[in-house]
Amino acid sequence: MIELQEPNWWQQVPPLDSSMLQVREVEARDTASLYELLTDPRVTQHISSPPGSLAAFEGFVAWAHCEREAGNCVCLAVVPRGLQHAVGIFQVRSLEPTFRIADWGFAIGAPFWSTGIFQEAAILVADFAFKTIGVHRLEARAVVDNIRGNRALEKLGAKGEAALRNAFNRTHKQFLWAIVAEEWSPPKAAERAVFDAATLKRQIARTVEEQLHRTEQERPVSASPSPFPFFLTDSSKEPRER
Numbered sequence: 001m002i003e004l005q006e007p008n009w010w011q012q013v014p015p016l017d018s019s020m021l022q023v024r025e026v027e028a029r030d031t032a033s034l035y036e037l038l039t040d041p042r043v044t045q046h047i048s049s050p051p052g053s054l055a056a057f058e059g060f061v062a063w064a065h066c067e068r069e070a071g072n073c074v075c076l077a078v079v080p081r082g083l084q085h086a087v088g089i090f091q092v093r094s095l096e097p098t099f100r101i102a103d104w105g106f107a108i109g110a111p112f113w114s115t116g117i118f119q120e121a122a123i124l125v126a127d128f129a130f131k132t133i134g135v136h137r138l139e140a141r142a143v144v145d146n147i148r149g150n151r152a153l154e155k156l157g158a159k160g161e162a163a164l165r166n167a168f169n170r171t172h173k174q175f176l177w178a179i180v181a182e183e184w185s186p187p188k189a190a191e192r193a194v195f196d197a198a199t200l201k202r203q204i205a206r207t208v209e210e211q212l213h214r215t216e217q218e219r220p221v222s223a224s225p226s227p228f229p230f231f232l233t234d235s236s237k238e239p240r241e242r
């Protein structure tokens with residue numbers, strides 16, 4: 001039986017913690033790392049076209065905060081212990097006015113694949129969706145060719161319900177997965193080697209620092225970026241620039 005907590009998440013998203021990582025609301029300080037990691041071709045082949053510039057990512061964060069305040073959607077950043085900035089995101093959005101039916105999307109930077117970060121973050125996010133937001137049915141869509149993503153959803157206990165034709169970038173099929181609140185039981189994490197934050201940090205620190213340097217040299221960060229809508233699994237999205 002799911003026990004709901006006080007439903008005030010739209011005012012302020014509480015940080016969600018585990019021994020490996022923290023999941024918190026995405027923030028402006030995450031834009032450089034997300035820009036580097038989520039525009040990686042290894043990631044973009046499985047998601048809708050991400051914001052095409054740092055300015056657009058700033059606008060995405062602004063849009064995400066507006067959507068959360070309206071009670072429509074929440075965007076959560078995945079921050080491993082030992083790091084300061086996001087290495088991936090989860091999004092949970094309502095599919096109808098009561099938020100009883102929702103879908104979620106996720107993307108993790110390629111250097112962090114096969115580290116156990118996804119499953120641990122996904123468990124925190126699913127618990128948050130069911131126990132805090134009050135979601136009854138949580139749907140996910142994953143491109144059929146995304147073997148890693150589909151396997152990850154299966155390991156979480158999601159059930160495959162349909163194959164959607166022309167559902168992604170006009171030509172790709174997606175699988176539709178769902179978890180319902182009454183059936184949600186956090187899976188036991190597989191035994192893994194101790195997470196080495198320092199090693200993974202070195203994999204992305206250089207590109208993030210270089211991007212931050214370019215940003216400082218080229219233009220000031222906008223204090224009030226224009227909102228930039230972006231959801232990871234939307235279909236028929238053309239690449240966008242700004």
